[in-house]
Amino acid sequence: MNNSRRDFLKTAGGIAAAGTVLTGLSASAQAQASAGELTEHILPDLPYAYDALEPFIDAQTMELHHSKHHAAYVSGLNAAEAALAKARGDGNFDLVQLYTKRAAFNGGGHFLHSLFWKVMAPAGKGGGGEPSGVLRDAIDRDFGSFDNFKKQFSAAAVQVEGSGWGLLLHRPSDGRLIVSQAENQHKLTGWESLPILGIDVWEHAYYLKYQNKRADYVEAWWNVVNWSQVEANLRHHPHDVSLT
Numbered sequence: 001m002n003n004s005r006r007d008f009l010k011t012a013g014g015i016a017a018a019g020t021v022l023t024g025l026s027a028s029a030q031a032q033a034s035a036g037e038l039t040e041h042i043l044p045d046l047p048y049a050y051d052a053l054e055p056f057i058d059a060q061t062m063e064l065h066h067s068k069h070h071a072a073y074v075s076g077l078n079a080a081e082a083a084l085a086k087a088r089g090d091g092n093f094d095l096v097q098l099y100t101k102r103a104a105f106n107g108g109g110h111f112l113h114s115l116f117w118k119v120m121a122p123a124g125k126g127g128g129g130e131p132s133g134v135l136r137d138a139i140d141r142d143f144g145s146f147d148n149f150k151k152q153f154s155a156a157a158v159q160v161e162g163s164g165w166g167l168l169l170h171r172p173s174d175g176r177l178i179v180s181q182a183e184n185q186h187k188l189t190g191w192e193s194l195p196i197l198g199i200d201v202w203e204h205a206y207y208l209k210y211q212n213k214r215a216d217y218v219e220a221w222w223n224v225v226n227w228s229q230v231e232a233n234l235r236h237h238p239h240d241v242s243l244t
Helices: 002-008 027-033 059-090 096-118 133-143 146-158 214-224 227-235
Strands: 164-171 176-183 194-200
Touching (some): 096 194, 133 146, 133 227, 146 164, 146 214, 194 227
């Protein structure tokens, strides 16, 4: 996941803060420079065409989901972090709660969508089937069988209240895999556990094709899960995932 996060969040530079440079700056410029560096978050490209996941996820949904919804989270995250930097520079923290919440909401959206695109692939071309290797062994160990895991994960995704995500998380303290939910994209977040697989169950992810039939969307989605990427996410986590 460390590598994934580096892919998701691309540093674009910051504010110079060397003391010798600050000497000749105005008071407002010094305040801005002392506010800390910022990351320019960017919308990642999809690793496939918008129509590549047909017929399970339609091209129009994919285009709107990526180019509009995900793009809005990226823009919102940049704006929220810029507002917090301005608050630090001005020394005015009256709206810190507002912008912290916006950063959490939009940051969660950016991170989870960046994960979402990568853990899918065209059916029969990396997508679908069942996991193997270390990931399969971990699933069998922690859920009893792949079928148990699939049923629990599907139920969790379908039963998310309102909008949110069904997630497979890796818990570094003991190396276990657990299934969880996230309301919106930040509430009910497990502080320790890290997502390696997620399905977006906001209505914008499926409504054009499936209308209110979320369960049908979740069932169809299994046909495009990229298990190789999920295993790569697991292996990149800061914990030994061997089954010893």
